[in-house]
Amino acid sequence: MFKDATPEEINRAVQLSEEAFWEYRKLSLQDRKRLMYAIAAKLENSGMDIIHCAMEETNLPENRLIGERARTILQLRQYADACVAGDWLDVRIHKAKPDTGAPDIRKTKVPLGPVVVFGSSNFPFAYSTAGGDTATALAAGCTVIVKGHPAHAKTSQMVADLISEAVREEGMPENVFQHLHGISFEVGKQLVMHPGVKAVAFTGSLAGGKQLFDWGNQRKVPIPVFSEMGSTNPVFLLPGKLKSDAASIAKQYAASITQGVGQFCTNPGLILGIASEGLNEFKEMLKHEIRNAAPQKMLHAGIAKAYDTHKETALQQEGVSVLANSDVESHIKEGVPLVATVSGAEFIKNPLLKQEVFGPFSLVIECKDKAELAEAAKYMDGQLTSTIMGTENDIHEFKDVVSVAENFCGRLILNGVPTGVTVCRAMHHGGPFPATTDSRFTSVGGDAILRFVRPVAYQNWPDSLLPDELKDANPLGIERIVE
Amino acid sequence: MFKDATPEEINRAVQLSEEAFWEYRKLSLQDRKRLMYAIAAKLENSGMDIIHCAMEETNLPENRLIGERARTILQLRQYADACVAGDWLDVRIHKAKPDTGAPDIRKTKVPLGPVVVFGSSNFPFAYSTAGGDTATALAAGCTVIVKGHPAHAKTSQMVADLISEAVREEGMPENVFQHLHGISFEVGKQLVMHPGVKAVAFTGSLAGGKQLFDWGNQRKVPIPVFSEMGSTNPVFLLPGKLKSDAASIAKQYAASITQGVGQFCTNPGLILGIASEGLNEFKEMLKHEIRNAAPQKMLHAGIAKAYDTHKETALQQEGVSVLANSDVESHIKEGVPLVATVSGAEFIKNPLLKQEVFGPFSLVIECKDKAELAEAAKYMDGQLTSTIMGTENDIHEFKDVVSVAENFCGRLILNGVPTGVTVCRAMHHGGPFPATTDSRFTSVGGDAILRFVRPVAYQNWPDSLLPDELKDANPLGIERIVE
Numbered sequence: 001m002f003k004d005a006t007p008e009e010i011n012r013a014v015q016l017s018e019e020a021f022w023e024y025r026k027l028s029l030q031d032r033k034r035l036m037y038a039i040a041a042k043l044e045n046s047g048m049d050i051i052h053c054a055m056e057e058t059n060l061p062e063n064r065l066i067g068e069r070a071r072t073i074l075q076l077r078q079y080a081d082a083c084v085a086g087d088w089l090d091v092r093i094h095k096a097k098p099d100t101g102a103p104d105i106r107k108t109k110v111p112l113g114p115v116v117v118f119g120s121s122n123f124p125f126a127y128s129t130a131g132g133d134t135a136t137a138l139a140a141g142c143t144v145i146v147k148g149h150p151a152h153a154k155t156s157q158m159v160a161d162l163i164s165e166a167v168r169e170e171g172m173p174e175n176v177f178q179h180l181h182g183i184s185f186e187v188g189k190q191l192v193m194h195p196g197v198k199a200v201a202f203t204g205s206l207a208g209g210k211q212l213f214d215w216g217n218q219r220k221v222p223i224p225v226f227s228e229m230g231s232t233n234p235v236f237l238l239p240g241k242l243k244s245d246a247a248s249i250a251k252q253y254a255a256s257i258t259q260g261v262g263q264f265c266t267n268p269g270l271i272l273g274i275a276s277e278g279l280n281e282f283k284e285m286l287k288h289e290i291r292n293a294a295p296q297k298m299l300h301a302g303i304a305k306a307y308d309t310h311k312e313t314a315l316q317q318e319g320v321s322v323l324a325n326s327d328v329e330s331h332i333k334e335g336v337p338l339v340a341t342v343s344g345a346e347f348i349k350n351p352l353l354k355q356e357v358f359g360p361f362s363l364v365i366e367c368k369d370k371a372e373l374a375e376a377a378k379y380m381d382g383q384l385t386s387t388i389m390g391t392e393n394d395i396h397e398f399k400d401v402v403s404v405a406e407n408f409c410g411r412l413i414l415n416g417v418p419t420g421v422t423v424c425r426a427m428h429h430g431g432p433f434p435a436t437t438d439s440r441f442t443s444v445g446g447d448a449i450l451r452f453v454r455p456v457a458y459q460n461w462p463d464s465l466l467p468d469e470l471k472d473a474n475p476l477g478i479e480r481i482v483e
Numbered sequence: 484m485f486k487d488a489t490p491e492e493i494n495r496a497v498q499l500s501e502e503a504f505w506e507y508r509k510l511s512l513q514d515r516k517r518l519m520y521a522i523a524a525k526l527e528n529s530g531m532d533i534i535h536c537a538m539e540e541t542n543l544p545e546n547r548l549i550g551e552r553a554r555t556i557l558q559l560r561q562y563a564d565a566c567v568a569g570d571w572l573d574v575r576i577h578k579a580k581p582d583t584g585a586p587d588i589r590k591t592k593v594p595l596g597p598v599v600v601f602g603s604s605n606f607p608f609a610y611s612t613a614g615g616d617t618a619t620a621l622a623a624g625c626t627v628i629v630k631g632h633p634a635h636a637k638t639s640q641m642v643a644d645l646i647s648e649a650v651r652e653e654g655m656p657e658n659v660f661q662h663l664h665g666i667s668f669e670v671g672k673q674l675v676m677h678p679g680v681k682a683v684a685f686t687g688s689l690a691g692g693k694q695l696f697d698w699g700n701q702r703k704v705p706i707p708v709f710s711e712m713g714s715t716n717p718v719f720l721l722p723g724k725l726k727s728d729a730a731s732i733a734k735q736y737a738a739s740i741t742q743g744v745g746q747f748c749t750n751p752g753l754i755l756g757i758a759s760e761g762l763n764e765f766k767e768m769l770k771h772e773i774r775n776a777a778p779q780k781m782l783h784a785g786i787a788k789a790y791d792t793h794k795e796t797a798l799q800q801e802g803v804s805v806l807a808n809s810d811v812e813s814h815i816k817e818g819v820p821l822v823a824t825v826s827g828a829e830f831i832k833n834p835l836l837k838q839e840v841f842g843p844f845s846l847v848i849e850c851k852d853k854a855e856l857a858e859a860a861k862y863m864d865g866q867l868t869s870t871i872m873g874t875e876n877d878i879h880e881f882k883d884v885v886s887v888a889e890n891f892c893g894r895l896i897l898n899g900v901p902t903g904v905t906v907c908r909a910m911h912h913g914g915p916f917p918a919t920t921d922s923r924f925t926s927v928g929g930d931a932i933l934r935f936v937r938p939v940a941y942q943n944w945p946d947s948l949l950p951d952e953l954k955d956a957n958p959l960g961i962e963r964i965v966e
Contacts, residue, residue: 022886087964090930094909103899105909110889112922217700221865221916224923382704395948403505406593406939413942416586425966426577426588428940433704439595439937440707447573447938454922455930456889457911459896465878481570483908 002153002181007190013178014196017114017143020175025111025141027172028468029084029476032139035176036080038166039130040073043159050158054124057152059297064260065125072125075423076135082425082446083139086478090455091469093482103460106470109453111141112224113198116191118212119149119156120203121299122263128152129159129179132443133201140452142199143176147191150183151300157181185211192216192225199452200225203265203443206356206434213437226451227437228430230356231384232269233418236377236405238390238398241415242278247285249389253362254289256417261296261335262360263303266385266418269356272344272365274373283364286339287324293337294328298359304334307359311338314357319346323364335360344372348379370398377401382432382439383409385418408432410439485636485664490673496661497679500597500626503658508594508624510655511951512567512959515622518659519563521649522613523556526642533641537607540635542780547743548608555608558906559618565908565929566622569961573938574952576965586943589953592936594624595707596681599674601695602632602639603686604782605746611635612642612662615926616684623935625682626659630674633666634783640664668694675699675708682935683708686748686926689839689917696920709934710920711913713839714867715752716901719860719884721877724898725761730768732872736845737772739900744779744818745843746786749868749901752839755827755848757856766847769822770807776820777811781842787817790842794821797840802829806847818843827855831862853881860884865915865922866892868901891915893922 005013046069054065082088089109096104115137119128126132129146137144148156160179167177182188192200192215200216200223202209209227216225237249256268273279298304314320323339337360344367347353353363367373377400380386386409388395388402395402395414406412410431421429421444429444430436436443441451458466469476488496529552537548565571572592579587598620602611609615612629620627631639643662650660665671675683675698683699683706685692692710699708720732739751756762781787797803806822820843827850830836836846850856860883863869869892871878871885878885878897889895893914904912904927912927913919919926924934941949952959 025890026886092907092909092928092930094905094907102905102907105905105907107909107911113890213705214700217697222696222920224921392945392948403509407508407596410938411940411942412944414944414948416943422577422585422588424575424577424585424588425964426575426590426940428590428938430938432937437705438707440933442938445575447575450923454915455893455911455913455925457894457909459894460899461895461897462875465875465897481908 002157004182004184005180005187010180010187010190010194013145013180014114014194016175017145017178018196020173021113021143023173024143024176029086032141033080033084035166035170035172036076036135036138038170039163040076042162042166043069043073043130046162050155053158054152054155057155058124058299068123068125071423072130075126075132076130078423079135079139079446079449082449086469086476088447088449089469089478091478091480093470093480095483096460105457105459106466107455107457108467108469110456112452112454113142114196115142115144115199115201115452116197117144117146118188118202118204119146121149121151121303124152124155125159127203129156130163132448136448137201137452140449142452145178145180145191147180147182147188150181153181188212189215193219195221197223199223201443201451202227205229209437224451225437226441226443228265228443229434229436230265230358231431231435232354232356233266233383233385233387234270234272234380234405235268235387235389236373236401237271237273237279237282238388238394239274239276239278240391240394241389242273242276242282246278246281250282250285251289252417254286254293256419257339257362258293258337258360259419261298263299263358264419266421268362268387268418270363270365272367272373272376274367274369279366283323283341286364290324290337290339291327293326293360295326295330295332295334295336297332298335303358307335307357310355310357311359311361314353314363315340317350317353319343320353339364341366344368344376348376354381374401374404377404380408382435384429384431384435385409385411385413387413387416387418389415410435485640487665487667488663488670493663493670493673493677496628496663497597497677499658500628500661501679503656504596504626506656507626507659512569515624516563516567518649518653518655519559519566519618519621521653522646523559525645525649526552526556526613529645533638536641537635537638540638541607541782551606551608554906555613558609558615559613561906562618562622562929562932565932569952569959571930571932572952572961574961574963576953576963578966579943588940588942589949590938590940591950591952593939595935595937596625597679598625598627598682598684598935599680600627600629601671601685601687602629604632604634604786607635607638608642610686612639613646615931619931620684620935622932625935628661628663628674630663630665630671633664636664671695672698676702678704681706684926684934685710688712692920707934708920709924709926711748711926712917712919713748713841714914714918715837715839716749716866716868716870717753717755717863717888718751718870718872719856719888720754720756720762720765721871721873721881722757722759722761723874723877724872725756725759725765729761729764733765733768734772735900737769737776739902740822740845741776741820741843742902744781746782746841747902749904751845751870751901753846753848755850755856755859757850757852762849766806766824769847773807773820773822774810776809776843778809778813778815778817778819780815781818786841790818790840793838793840794842794844797836797846798823800833800836802826803836822847824849827851827859831859837864857884860887863891865918867912867914867918868892868894868896870896870899870901872898893918
């Protein structure tokens with residue numbers, strides 16, 4: 001129903017974004033906050049039509065979508081507050097030392113320029129049009145062009161219209177935010193390759209995110225492309241913990257695996273343990289729970305099909321066997337939960353088993369001993385998260401595994417589940433490739449602003465001509481390091 | 484005299500670096516500081532042999548090299564102090580909120596892994612073997628493999644031996660630091676492409692730095708490659724300032740252009756002004772000064788030859804004419820200072836004139852009016868620095884030019900020269916491509932550590948198992964944000 005943006009429309013959008021950038025970058029942190037709060041208010045008052053539209057487009061249930069919209073509002077306000085707190089500017093002031101001839105040097109951060117945001121399929125609100133990437137780019141002082149996700153194009157357009165209303169009502173430069181549609185990959189390619197675009201944010205598949213990253217680097221002037229590309233989120237079930245809590249852990253994990261039809265980048269896709277009575281107990285309870293977990297409609301037909309294909313491929317690998325399949329009777333024939341198992345030895349031999357199966361699937365890896373568990377840990381790719389299920393004693397005994405996990409992931413969880421990403425300043429949602437394209441940045445929390453800014457040092461400028469955050473009197477009242 | 488490292492030696496070095504990394508990353512910030520101070524002490528006691536060796540290899544004068552060694556020592560100590568200050572860890576603590584079910588989340592930073600450092604040709608001490616890249620990688624908790632610059636391989640080896648002594652005497656993991664030689668680009672390529680290497684730092688030419696960046700991105704697992712690739716450092720001579728100070732500015736700039744035979748990445752290669760009596764006076768005095776500036780030996784024959792070639796190419800462009808050539812009689816036939824001039828209109832038409840001519844060369848761009856100056860400013864590529872020579876009145880009148888300069892550079896200087904990079908926490912030595920491959924990072928100052936670390940969030944870990952910087956009692960006494 002929406003037409004793909006034409007090459008002319010894309011050129012025009014980037015040009016308008018560049019023009020708006022020169023205005024928007026001059027606005028104060030308070031002005032940016034005002035815009036973000038206004039967008040939050042628009043979303044807060046957006047009623048049920050937008051929720052029903054998203055339900056129809058994504059098959060996600062009403063409660064989840066209402067909750068996700070609330071999260072999006074929270075993000076906008078929290079990142080706006082982080083914006084005006086200003087500590088992300090990392091201001092450092094080095095006053096002139098006339099005796100040594102050392103000049104006055106003061107460092108702050110400036111926005112990169114127009115940012116292109118690719119909405120995700122699995123979070124139509126929180127990681128799409130008005131989601132975390134748009135919010136942090138606006139906080140950074142960048143203008144934004146969103147390419148709406150084609151799987152929820154109507155919802156995306158509705159959110160975009162709300163943002164545009166807020167922009168108008170707050171008297172902001174009109175093109176600080178723009179929204180384009182595109183099913184063809186050519187739309188995305190042209191946006192990323194356009195010389196006027198200065199950064200890209202994406203949440204989605206490895207194939208998609210890596211392609212954008214490659215385009216960004218192949219430009220005459222390369223730009224940062226932050227792609228968050230999902231993860232298998234390995235969970236280590238350590239023996240002491242399993243001994244006491246195997247059944248409850250299994251229940252907790254069955255819920256985590258099937259939550260949201262497994263359509264989370266933090267879904268626990270790999271669960272590792274050492275052959276033992278505890279692990280057997282865990283598997284038995286997990287089987288029981290998964291058999292009783294109902295199939296559910298997935299986000300769209302393409303994702304449902306990909307889930308079945310990847311699941312089948314995993315099951316065809318040497319040594320992999322089904323542990324349990326949902327046996328709930330249902331007219332829904334997609335999103336069927338399944339857990340499988342494989343030995344540690346087979347797992348380590350077959351890189352295909354490390355690939356994410358996006359959906360309600362998990363692979364239980366049974367290692368024969370401590371050494372094999374350690375070997376399997378070392379063999380992992382970069383991850384958004386890793387979880388240790390262990391007693392304090394386990395942690396000491398398996399400190400090498402913990403250390404390896406810390407080294408491959410962005411968030412290390414103790415005795416919990418990886419699903420559920422708290423929106424707070426202390427959150428890190430990122431990790432070594434292939435979890436993201438740059439492990440040094442997060443896409444959740446106020447520090448996600450850092451993706452879209454760069455430092456500038458001012459040398460020997462008089463107080464009156466310095467940006468406010470660098471003036472002697474510190475009129476913004478932000479945290480600074482003064483040497 | 485040194486043989487290129489063989490493929491086997493490179494594999495072995497990376498493997499040893501990975502092994503050492505698992506030990507070194509566990510050491511405290513204080514331990515890292517101890518190592519860095521020990522290296523500084525070794526350099527401090529390294530005597531004159533190493534200076535004489537560097538003189539022979541680089542043609543740089545004794546005083547400069549003694550000063551550069553002192554700077555290297557200062558850097559090691561300053562970055563070690565920044566390391567233990569710990570604010571670069573950006574610790575954020577979000578305590579559990581049992582009422583909302585929000586978990587305890589605490590974020591700190593961990594090192595990326597083995598880092599490969601490519602020494603520069605023009606700073607045999609400060610941006611080479613024990614230079615800023617090595618120092619900040621060690622501060623980050625990374626192990627380091629330096630590929631010594633072939634133009635000063637002996638000096639590099641001598642410094643490497645000092646570092647290895649310090650490593651041994653401090654009881655550090657032996658391979659926390661390693662040093663390889665390589666004239667062939669294959670050595671660099673194999674190092675950057677090796678799966679065990681996790682980051683790269685380079686200071687040098689655009690061609691070299693861009694090649695390393697491309698290799699880093701073409702890996703199966705891409706890694707960050709921070710290349711600092713030089714700059715033309717545009718200087719804007721605004722009319723009010725020129726009216727009063729044309730002659731003294733010309734003297735100041737003649738010195739900046741010829742300092743160190745122009746072999747600095749901050750050398751002022753482009754000087755822009757509006758046709759006026761003041762600009763004429765500037766040019767007359769610049770001519771006088773450059774005629775009296777003596778030729779000097781350059782770093783090596785390759786650089787001297789490249790200087791002549793690029794200078795000749797610039798002079799052959801439409802509308803470019805020589806303003807002044809050194810006419811000092813000398814037996815030295817290289818590194819001959821030259822300044823040329825071109826109209827704003829011709830400059831804007833010819834991208835070749837934006838290319839860096841590494842050496843004592845500068846191009847004075849005479850714009851016909853304010854609009855043309857603004858157009859020339861908008862036409863600039865990314866830069867390490869830009870300088871505004873202006874009165875307060877000029878700054879207001881040319882605020883668009885100032886804004887554009889702020890947007891293309893990493894350091895904005897008022898009424899000074901770009902040469903001379905103060906080593907302090909507030910310094911930013913970086914800038915948009917092609918100045919560097921990632922404008923979000925600096926290669927000078929304590930914040931250069933940030934290139935080699937990434938955040939990790941700990942979820943629900945008990946105090947006793949957390950890294951020290953995250954413990955409730957803050958035993959390291961570092962700055963933290965607690966929500």
